[in-house]
Amino acid sequence: MNAILEEIQKIGIVPVVVLEDAKDAEPLAKALCEGGLPCAEVTFRTAAAEESIRIMAEKFPNMLVGAGTVLTTEQVDRAVNAGAKFIVSPGLNPVVVKYCVDKGIPITPGTTNPSDIEAALSFGLDVVKFFPAEAAGGLAMIKAMAAPYTTMKFMPTGGINAKNINDYLAFDKIIACGGSWMVKGDLVKAGDFDKIRDLTKEAVQTMLGFEVTHVGINASSAEEAEKIADTFGAIFGFAKDKRSKSFFAGKGIEIMNSNGRGTYGHISVGTNSVLRAKNYLESQGYKFDEDTVTYKNGKMNFVYLQDEIGGFAVHLVNK
Numbered sequence: 001m002n003a004i005l006e007e008i009q010k011i012g013i014v015p016v017v018v019l020e021d022a023k024d025a026e027p028l029a030k031a032l033c034e035g036g037l038p039c040a041e042v043t044f045r046t047a048a049a050e051e052s053i054r055i056m057a058e059k060f061p062n063m064l065v066g067a068g069t070v071l072t073t074e075q076v077d078r079a080v081n082a083g084a085k086f087i088v089s090p091g092l093n094p095v096v097v098k099y100c101v102d103k104g105i106p107i108t109p110g111t112t113n114p115s116d117i118e119a120a121l122s123f124g125l126d127v128v129k130f131f132p133a134e135a136a137g138g139l140a141m142i143k144a145m146a147a148p149y150t151t152m153k154f155m156p157t158g159g160i161n162a163k164n165i166n167d168y169l170a171f172d173k174i175i176a177c178g179g180s181w182m183v184k185g186d187l188v189k190a191g192d193f194d195k196i197r198d199l200t201k202e203a204v205q206t207m208l209g210f211e212v213t214h215v216g217i218n219a220s221s222a223e224e225a226e227k228i229a230d231t232f233g234a235i236f237g238f239a240k241d242k243r244s245k246s247f248f249a250g251k252g253i254e255i256m257n258s259n260g261r262g263t264y265g266h267i268s269v270g271t272n273s274v275l276r277a278k279n280y281l282e283s284q285g286y287k288f289d290e291d292t293v294t295y296k297n298g299k300m301n302f303v304y305l306q307d308e309i310g311g312f313a314v315h316l317v318n319k
Helices: 003-011 022-035 049-059 073-082 094-103 114-122 138-146 165-169 185-190 193-208 222-236 274-283
Strands: 013-017 039-043 064-068 087-089 107-111 127-130 153-156 177-179 211-218 240-242 246-249 253-256 265-271 288-296 299-305 312-318
Touching: 003 013, 003 064, 003 274, 013 193, 022 039, 022 049, 022 193, 039 049, 049 064, 049 073, 064 073, 073 087, 073 094, 087 094, 094 107, 094 114, 107 114, 114 127, 138 153, 138 165, 153 177, 165 177, 165 193, 185 193, 193 274, 211 312, 222 240, 222 246, 222 253, 265 274, 274 288, 274 299, 274 312
Parallel strands: 013 039, 013 177, 039 064, 064 087, 087 107, 107 127, 127 153, 211 253, 265 312
Antiparallel strands: 211 265, 240 246, 246 253, 288 299, 299 312
C-alpha cells in the first residue's frame, strides 16, 4: 500500500470538506487537527478548493490534505501543485487514474461493482473508494466484492456517520472511511469551528471506543497473588482464573505473580484499534514504549504508554 494511504489507515476517518470560501480553510484545518483528525479531502466542487488546499498544506504541513471529486487531469495538476498529497474521484476514469499512476500520485477512484475493481487492478491499485457507500449496498456489498478480490482494500464514503462507522472499520478490508458529519456545511459557513473541533473529537472517541478492560495489581509472589484473588472471590464471588503470570478475579481484576510494570500495577484500556489509538494519542503529544508493541494476526494488538498515570502503567489492547 502507498505510504500516504498507510497514514490514512492509521487515522481511520477522512473528513470530506466542501469550502465555499478559502478564508475558512485555516481555521477548519486547525479544528480538525485539534480534534484528532489531521486529514481532509477537500472536494473540487467549488472555486475555493484549490486555494483552500494551498492554505491547509502551507499552514499545517503535517496534515494529510487531499483533493476529492477530481474529474480531470487538469484538476489533478492544480490540486497537486497546491499541495494535495492524494487524489480521490467519485468514479473510475481511466484517463485520470492512468495519469496519476504514471506520475506516482496516490489515487483512490470511486467503485461500485466488480468491473470497477478489475479496472482498478489493471492499473496496479490496491485501494479504491466505494461510493456512494450506503446507497450502493453498504458494508454487505463491500464484503461481497472483497471475497473474490482478496488483495483489494476499500475506503467507503457516502452515508457514513457516527452510528455505522465502527461497523465499516471492523472489516479488515476497509482502511478508512470518508465522512462529513463532523464538518457540516452550515457550521463552516457560520464560522463555528469550536463546534467542528468538538464534533471531530467525538468522532475520534466513537471510532476508538476506549474502555477499561481490567485493572492489574502487583503482588510479591504467586502465593500472595492467589490469596488476593481468593479474597475477591470470597467477598464478591469473583471466579479465580490462574494464568501463566497472574491470577484473575473475575474478568476485571488481574493480580500479578510479581511486582510487574507500574508502581502499583497496571490498567488495561481496550480499544477498537490499537493502531489508530496509538496514532491519535501520539498526535496529542503522548509517548509509547515501542519495545512493548505486539501483533496478533498481523495487526498491532498491544502497547504500553511510556509514562505512568497515578502510579499505574497503562496499556492499550484490541477489544
